[in-house]
Amino acid sequence: MEKNEDVTLMTETYQEMFKRVKDKGEGVFIPFMVAGDPDFETSLEIIKKMVEGGADALEIGFPFSDPVADGQTVQSADLRALNAGMTTDKCFEFIRRIREFTEIPIGLLVYYNLIYQRGINKFYEDALKSGVNGVLAADLPPEEAEESVKAARKHGIDPIFLAAQTTSNERLKQIAEMCSGFLYVVSVMGVTGARSEVKTSSVELVERMRSHTDLPLCVGFGISKPEHVAEVIKAGADGAIIGSALINIVEENLKDKTVLLDKVKEACAELKNATRIQG
């Protein structure tokens, strides 16, 4: 346990990371991957490649049997991971193993039942011990989040929230008060999944959110290409989160691990590169 706590101390906070990246004149690139997809060890190697490819932070999904906010791609990844034997214990072990090779911020994307079953306080305690910086529960709106936010704060973990086009300015204020680390801006009306273009409405969305909060804004859902990343960064977002497009690479290359890892690293490098737009 002590060793883990030492690891936690070495991690970079979201605040430090956003400042570091901004000082370089770049946007933040956050890849998403489901812990244990397609299996524990391969998944860990994938994360390593993401870091080598230039990830500024990581978003790690704990697999859930019924992920209603996610599309087909993430659901398939969840099922692959669960079938490969992932449990919440193993997910935390997974984070600890990531901490052996990187200090960049790690955020969890979970469904609330996983937190609830473990015991809210214990979940955040374990998250801290394994080296997690932030937790976003996809199906936990501010209405139900009081206890979780309290537990998160107690353990020095940033509670991260979603904000969407449908979120009114009034709600946005409420969400921003509970949220720290960054605000996860949902760019589309829909579930996660790669889409061919970024809608102009997401540009307007970033602008609207920017006028209501000082939190770093990271745009996700539907972002799949370097052009999309460049576009949302140009629109004023601090970062972009890419999941399904990367998971597609995993799914398409399950038979050849070397190719899989090379392609993930290459894709991440391209996506990171797209954040380096000259203002």
Next chain:
Amino acid sequence: MIESGKFGKYGGVFVPELIIPALEELEKAFLKYKDDEKFNEELQYYLKEFAGRPTALYYAKNLSEKLGCKIYLKREDMLHTGAHKINNTLGQGLLAKYMGKTRLIAETGAGQHGIATAVVGANFKIPVEVYMGSEDVERQKLNVFRMEISGAKVLPVHSGSKTLKDAINEAFRDWITNIETTHYLIGTTMGPHPYPTMVKHFQSVIGQEARKQILEKEGKLPDAAIACVGGGSNAMGLFSGFLDDEEVDLIGVEGGGEGVETDKTGATLCKGTEGVLHGSLSYVLQNQDGQIKEASSVSAGLDYPGVGPEHAYLHTSGRAKYVAVTNEEALRGFELLSKYEGIIPALESSHAVAYAEKYAKMPENKGKTIIVNLSGRGDKDMFLVAKEMGEEL
């Protein structure tokens, strides 16, 4: 949200942020129209003329003689489309119309809710799309056809366990994507607030009628009210008429599947634990980590690993009692009612009938008055039952 939607600690709004504004809009509309004279007049008209309310409270003489109790059947099976589901789909369909929604989506297990939504959509001229697990599409071919003939589009769901739970996941995804135009017509007392409260409201007509009818026939309240529980809408409807009458035993009968001691069961309250699924905190069948298990019951309508949050509340507060009946026992209930009364119950309702027999046979219950909610008719299950009995149709 205006109200918290909590029953004790159960219920709530555990949904992705994108859904919240739609729930707010729905709650507002529901609170406004549930007491609106014009809305209620229109709803009453449809309930009476289209659905066939009020339904009878039928004294099952033969069964009563056999079991040594007074057994009354609340005949929701006599409604248009053959089940209580129409009460709720008419209510929500009308609400959707008042809200200006141009598309209805629904999920269905056995098909009863899908059909009830399809006919309401046809009648109200609102296009309907119904998500249905591909395994249920196979099991309930006749009902798929009935939905399609009313103009609804049936969308088979191939993910996960390919049953009701996964159909609900897909319906939620659809709703997240099309939230401005679409009303998600949830068929039972589950889901995020305001659904459990709203569905109970539209189903409470069962309990109101039953209460009045039993007082007319017996001059007193029943000793017990028994109903099957999948998501829990017909049970909530019946129970709502007697919730404040502590002397009335409220008994919910879950799909025990192959037995609550096995892994093949749908008995969420009897075997499950507290958890969050599909928008509310209630009881769910899950593993230690909170991964949702697949439910199992001979009846597709009871094959759901969750249950409405108000039932979780009634369970933990002790106001209602929840029991499980196995597939085998349910089939016996099916035969019993068919043979003694000439009424063929849905397999869901057969669970309630089977437990009524058990209840009546307990020495302390001799001579008691029991209302059994006959939530639906058994036509849809004939092929399945015949197969179980070794017959080929």
